[in-house]
Amino acid sequence: MEDNNILEVHNLKISLPVREKRVMFIRGVDLSLPKGKILALVGESGSGKTLTARSLMSLLPKAARIESGEILLKSKTGDEPGTDLAKLSHARIVNTVNARRIGMVFQDPLTTLNPTMTVGKQLAEGYKVHEHRFAGEAKKRALELLASVGLPEPERCFKQYPHELSGGMRQRVIIAIALSLNPDILICDEPTTSLDVTIQARILELLKKLQAERQLSVLYITHDLGVVAEIADIIYVMYAGRIVEEGSRSDILYHPAHPYTWGLLSSVPDMSFKEERLISIPGTPPDLSSGLRGDPFAPRNAWALPEDFEEEPPMFRLSSTHAVRSRLYDGAHTPPPLPENLARRIGNRSSAAEKEERHD
Amino acid sequence: MTETPLLTVSNLKQYYGTGKKRVRAVEDVSFTICPEETFALVGESGSGKTTVGRTIIRILPPKGGKILFGGKDISGKLSGEERKELSRKLQMIFQDPMSSLNPSEKAGDIIARGLDIHRLYSSRTERREKVLSIMKEVGLPEEAFDRYPSQFSGGQRQRIAIARALIMNPELLIADEPVSALDVSVRAQIINLLKELQRKRHIAMLFIAHDLALVRQISDRVGVMHEGKLIETGTAEKIFGHPSQPYTKKLLDSVPVLYPEDTGSSGTGEV
Ligand SMILES: Nc1ncnc2c1ncn2[C@@H]1O[C@H](COP(=O)(O)OP(=O)(O)OP(=O)(O)O)[C@@H](O)[C@H]1O
Ligand SMILES: Nc1ncnc2c1ncn2[C@@H]1O[C@H](COP(=O)(O)OP(=O)(O)OP(=O)(O)O)[C@@H](O)[C@H]1O
Ligand SMILES: [Mg+2]
Ligand SMILES: [Mg+2]
Numbered sequence: 096m097e098d099n100n101i102l103e104v105h106n107l108k109i110s111l112p113v114r115e116k117r118v119m120f121i122r123g124v125d126l127s128l129p130k131g132k133i134l135a136l137v138g139e140s141g142s143g144k145t146l147t148a149r150s151l152m153s154l155l156p157k158a159a160r161i162e163s164g165e166i167l168l169k170s171k172t173g174d175e176p177g178t179d180l181a182k183l184s185h186a187r188i189v190n191t192v193n194a195r196r197i198g199m200v201f202q203d204p205l206t207t208l209n210p211t212m213t214v215g216k217q218l219a220e221g222y223k224v225h226e227h228r229f230a231g232e233a234k235k236r237a238l239e240l241l242a243s244v245g246l247p248e249p250e251r252c253f254k255q256y257p258h259e260l261s262g263g264m265r266q267r268v269i270i271a272i273a274l275s276l277n278p279d280i281l282i283c284d285e286p287t288t289s290l291d292v293t294i295q296a297r298i299l300e301l302l303k304k305l306q307a308e309r310q311l312s313v314l315y316i317t318h319d320l321g322v323v324a325e326i327a328d329i330i331y332v333m334y335a336g337r338i339v340e341e342g343s344r345s346d347i348l349y350h351p352a353h354p355y356t357w358g359l360l361s362s363v364p365d366m367s368f369k370e371e372r373l374i375s376i377p378g379t380p381p382d383l384s385s386g387l388r389g390d391p392f393a394p395r396n397a398w399a400l401p402e403d404f405e406e407e408p409p410m411f412r413l414s415s416t417h418a419v420r421s422r423l424y425d426g427a428h429t430p431p432p433l434p435e436n437l438a439r440r441i442g443n444r445s446s447a448a449e450k451e452e453r454h455d
Numbered sequence: 456m457t458e459t460p461l462l463t464v465s466n467l468k469q470y471y472g473t474g475k476k477r478v479r480a481v482e483d484v485s486f487t488i489c490p491e492e493t494f495a496l497v498g499e500s501g502s503g504k505t506t507v508g509r510t511i512i513r514i515l516p517p518k519g520g521k522i523l524f525g526g527k528d529i530s531g532k533l534s535g536e537e538r539k540e541l542s543r544k545l546q547m548i549f550q551d552p553m554s555s556l557n558p559s560e561k562a563g564d565i566i567a568r569g570l571d572i573h574r575l576y577s578s579r580t581e582r583r584e585k586v587l588s589i590m591k592e593v594g595l596p597e598e599a600f601d602r603y604p605s606q607f608s609g610g611q612r613q614r615i616a617i618a619r620a621l622i623m624n625p626e627l628l629i630a631d632e633p634v635s636a637l638d639v640s641v642r643a644q645i646i647n648l649l650k651e652l653q654r655k656r657h658i659a660m661l662f663i664a665h666d667l668a669l670v671r672q673i674s675d676r677v678g679v680m681h682e683g684k685l686i687e688t689g690t691a692e693k694i695f696g697h698p699s700q701p702y703t704k705k706l707l708d709s710v711p712v713l714y715p716e717d718t719g720s721s722g723t724g725e726v
Contacts (some may be wrong), residue, residue, distance in 0.1 A: 140609070156605070204554070259471065289619065289665065291497075291665050292665060296709045299711075307521050318635075320639060321710065321713050323713075324711060358640055360713070363668070364640050366667060366695065370672060372650075373647055375640045375641070375643035375647065
């Protein structure tokens with residue numbers, strides 16, 4: 096395990112049954128989360144981001160099977176070899192290995208919260224179980240946390256049941272619960288999608304503060320590339336169960352290499368004017384259950400090479416931080432220039448933004 | 456605007472709970488939506504946007520104020536027949552896709568639900584064809600017909616919810632965060648699709664969303680909510696270009712942007 100990584104995923108493959116057939120939805124994912132960094136995992140809807148995240152806590156659907164791979168969590172002291180989470184049950188992970196090392200915020204707020212328990216009870220419960228605190232003190236901490244995630248009336252919220260809260264309030268409660276045990280790693284799956292942007296900004300601030308103060312490492316899954324630009328140190332792009340590009344924030348935002356990444360960045364709408372038609376990537380995602388041949392993105396890729404239809408490309412390294420799964424970068428081909436609209440958008444801004452980046 | 460509105464909401468009030476636990480979720484909210492128009496509700500989380508939507512489709516009876524839909528007052532007590540009629544013309548896409556989809560029903564049957572209730576087909580084959588055609592339009596593969604909600608990703612579930620609403624060909628579609636669970640490319644596809652269907656089928660839309668860039672793309676007029684009140688209403692150009700309320704300004708300033716100094720001009724069409 097590399098020294099500064101707190102978590103490493105190697106060649107993870109996960110299958111699920113679809114109509115009596117086992118389908119590989121995660122097809123070999125490699126991912127490294129360095130300590131104290133925020134890693135954003137972005138990509139197509141249905142590409143396997145949630146499955147990947149859930150596997151880290153052994154919280155996969157019952158029918159799911161890890162077919163291969165390791166999920167290494169570095170030991171607290173760092174000198175022992177990491178623990179392979181892929182081999183442990185959820186109960187083992189929570190109770191023994193890392194009672195409080197990983198916190199998780201799930202995509203579906205209503206399904207995570209217990210509908211029969213008040214918010215306060217759910218929060219305080221965690222403290223009591225893990226920290227043996229008295230009820231009074233647990234309550235005080237719980238109220239502080241509810242305030243820190245931007246809930247306007249913590250006292251009221253404390254006494255309410257999940258269904259009595261708005262979508263965004265529920266989401267903040269879940270974030271509070273995840274942070275309540277002071278984890279080393281926080282896994283967030285779409286944590287701010289139902290929040291208004293002012294509260295979202297607050298949550299992002301809070302995460303950055305925890306990152307700076309106590310080296311919190313974050314795996315952040317989102318569809319909001321503006322958010323990614325705001326908080327990510329590292330970005331991984333996923334398509335059809337595999338990572339297709341990885342790099343630093345500036346690698347991916349200012350020097351994107353994979354045609355899928357180009358399409359994604361181009362699809363972000365502009366707030367300053369109204370477009371007749373939004374840009375999107377043509378075609379539909381592959382149906383993994385009907386078998387794959389070659390690069391699953393090839394049919395939608397204007398830059399696909401003949402051999403892409405035969406065999407999926409490996410990752411090619413562009414720099415020590417940047418790698419891409421595309422034969423356009425195998426050295427034998429001349430990579431095409433960025434699509435015009437994207438080049439224009441990145442355009443002159445890249446020089447200024449990059450200078451800023453090198454600064455910190 | 457000289458056109459007769461399809462929907463007129465005046466001084467709408469909605470509360471939850473009673474006595475000391477009473478929450479004033481919506482207070483004196485008024486707006487209109489014309490046929491084919493898209494009116495967006497944006498604003499603070501918890502400010503009552505979903506509650507407004509739920510009250511219009513009469514999941515909740517209004518605690519005060521009036522709702523006129525197609526010239527008819529729908530704020531009072533409704534007969535079963537009136538309810539049924541309303542459920543065909545008014546459709547809502549709910550915010551939380553998982554909890555709004557029956558987990559024990561197959562996707563195809565969930566989507567066909569409205570057709571079943573209103574008997575809008577003459578054979579099983581026609582039913583299946585109608586469902587498959589809308590599934591295709593929202594980007595769901597055919598094999599999704601026989602799968603259950605838990606077997607889909609968050610974004611795929613959202614498409615089921617969109618298909619279920621669109622198959623009814625409503626006059627007014629209330630879309631509560633309809634695309635927030637989707638990746639940006641699919642978001643763009645669905646927004647393009649909604650715009651297109653809106654033109655083709657003359658659907659009016661109440662669009663509730665936190666993604667302001669998207670709201671800019673789809674809406675004709677925008678209302679900003681804060682603490683249960685509608686604090687500002689105007690054309691999209693006005694709200695985005697010259698917001699008058701401090702809260703609206705704060706909202707616009709908080710939007711995280713991909714390329715900070717981006718001033719626009721990114722072209723149209725597909726990549
Ligand atoms: N329980 C299940 N049974 C069968 N297939 C499943 C199950 N859960 C997920 N899948 C499939 O696995 C794939 C990956 O799902 P996952 O939820 O990880 O996607 P995602 O990247 O998180 O998407 P989104 O951005 O839409 O949330 C999807 O194609 C989905 O249909
Ligand atoms: N069933 C309920 N019982 C009690 N209070 C409720 C209930 N549903 C909503 N509320 C309260 O009503 C207010 C408005 O909620 P609503 O869901 O309409 O907000 P929203 O604007 O849609 O927020 P978000 O953007 O977070 O989805 C909130 O204060 C919420 O706590
Ligand atoms: Mg997901
Ligand atoms: Mg809502």
